Amino acid sequence: MILPELLAPAGNREKLHVAVHYGADAVYLGGKEFSLRNLADNFSPEELSDAVSYAHDHGVKVYLATNIFPGNADLVEMRRYLEKVAEIPLDACIVADPGVLELVKEISPERPLHLSTQANTTNWLSARFWKRQGVTRVNLARELSLEEIREVKEKGGLEVEVFVHGAMCISYSGRCLLSSIMTGRDANRGECAQPCRWGYALVEEQRPGVYFPVMEDERGTFIFNARDLCLLEHLPELVESGVDSLKIEGRMKGIHYVASVVRVYREALDRYRDDPEGFRVR
Structure with missing residues (x-):
C-alpha cells in the first residue's frame, strides 16, 4: 500500500x-x-x-x-x-x-x-x-x-x-472579507483576525433586543464559527x-x-x- x-x-x-x-x-x-x-x-x-x-x-x-x-x-x-x-x-x-x-x-x-x-x-x-x-x-x-x-x-x-x-473558514476556501472590513486586517494577505470565531447573535430589525444565538453543534448550524x-x-x-x-x-x-x-x-x-x-x- x-x-x-x-x-x-x-x-x-x-x-x-x-x-x-x-x-x-x-x-x-x-x-x-x-x-x-x-x-x-x-x-x-x-x-x-x-x-x-x-x-x-x-x-x-x-x-x-x-x-x-x-x-x-x-x-x-x-x-x-x-x-x-x-x-x-x-x-x-x-x-x-x-x-x-x-x-x-x-x-x-x-x-x-x-x-x-x-x-x-x-x-x-x-x-x-x-x-x-x-x-x-x-x-x-x-x-x-x-x-x-x-x-x-x-x-x-x-x-x-x-x-x-x-x-475551517466560513467562506469558500479563505476568500473572506470579514477580517478586512471589521478589523482592517486582510485575510488574503495573511492577516486574518478570524472574526468568524467571535460570538454573534442574529437580530431581526422589527424586534430589537431579541437575539437569536449563532452557534454550531454536531447537527448544524453553519453560519459562523465553523468547527x-x-x-x-x-x-x-x-x-x-x-x-x-x-x-x-x-x-x-x-x-x-x-x-x-x-x-x-x-x-x-x-x-x-x-x-x-x-x-x-x-
Missing part, C-alpha cells in the same frame, strides 16, 4: 524540527514576505536555506508558500523575493495568483508548482486548466465531498492535496481515493499542537497501512 504524504505546518524553525521529528513527510512554510501567515515567525532567505538543508537531511520535503494576491505595487518586490530564494532547493512553491505563478515559472522554471486552496479549485476541469499552466499539484477546496475529490483525482491529471485537520476539521475517522477512504497529500493546517499554532497532531496522524496512517481491516481510531 502506498500512503499519501503527510504534510505539516512549520511556522518557525522549532516547529519544523518538531514536525520532522514526529513523522511529517513534508512541511510547508512561509518567508518573511508574501505568505498568507504574516503573524507567524516565518523564515528569512538565510533561515529558509538552513531549514531546507535540515529537512532534506531527514528525508522531508519543503514547500514554500508564496500564495498572496499581490497588487501592482507588490510585483517588483515579489520578483526580488523570488530571485532571492531561486537558488534554495525547495521542493515546490505554493501559489494562488496567476501572476505569481508566471513569475515563478520565469525565475525558477524547474521548480514544481503547487496550487493553493486560495485558488478555489472545486472541479476536475479547473484542475486540468491549472495543469496546462504548469501546476503539478492542486490543494482542493475544503468544501468538496469525498466523491468530488475522487473525481478530481481521476480526471484532473495532477497530484491532489486535501486538508485533513485544522481550522475545526478532523478527518481521522475517514483516513481509510482518503487513502483509497488515491489522494497524494494530506495537509494539516496550523502555521500559527503552537509547538505542542504541531507535535500532537502530526504524531496522531502519522501513527494512524501507519496503523492503517499495516492492518487495513483492523484499523480503528483510538
Whole structure:
C-alpha cells in the first residue's frame, strides 16, 4: 500500500524540527514576505536555506508558500523575493495568483508548482486548466465531498492535496472579507483576525433586543464559527481515493499542537497501512 504524504505546518524553525521529528513527510512554510501567515515567525532567505538543508537531511520535503494576491505595487518586490530564494532547493512553491505563478515559472522554471486552496479549485476541469499552466499539484477546496475529490483525482491529471485537520473558514476556501472590513486586517494577505470565531447573535430589525444565538453543534448550524476539521475517522477512504497529500493546517499554532497532531496522524496512517481491516481510531 502506498500512503499519501503527510504534510505539516512549520511556522518557525522549532516547529519544523518538531514536525520532522514526529513523522511529517513534508512541511510547508512561509518567508518573511508574501505568505498568507504574516503573524507567524516565518523564515528569512538565510533561515529558509538552513531549514531546507535540515529537512532534506531527514528525508522531508519543503514547500514554500508564496500564495498572496499581490497588487501592482507588490510585483517588483515579489520578483526580488523570488530571485532571492531561486537558488534554495525547495521542493515546490505554493501559489494562488496567476501572476505569481508566471513569475515563478520565469525565475525558477524547474521548480514544481503547487496550487493553493486560495485558488478555489472545486472541479476536475479547473484542475486540468491549472495543469496546462504548469501546476503539478492542486490543494482542493475544503468544501468538496469525498466523491468530488475522487473525481478530481481521476480526471484532473495532477497530484491532489486535501486538508485533513485544522481550522475551517466560513467562506469558500479563505476568500473572506470579514477580517478586512471589521478589523482592517486582510485575510488574503495573511492577516486574518478570524472574526468568524467571535460570538454573534442574529437580530431581526422589527424586534430589537431579541437575539437569536449563532452557534454550531454536531447537527448544524453553519453560519459562523465553523468547527475545526478532523478527518481521522475517514483516513481509510482518503487513502483509497488515491489522494497524494494530506495537509494539516496550523502555521500559527503552537509547538505542542504541531507535535500532537502530526504524531496522531502519522501513527494512524501507519496503523492503517499495516492492518487495513483492523484499523480503528483510538
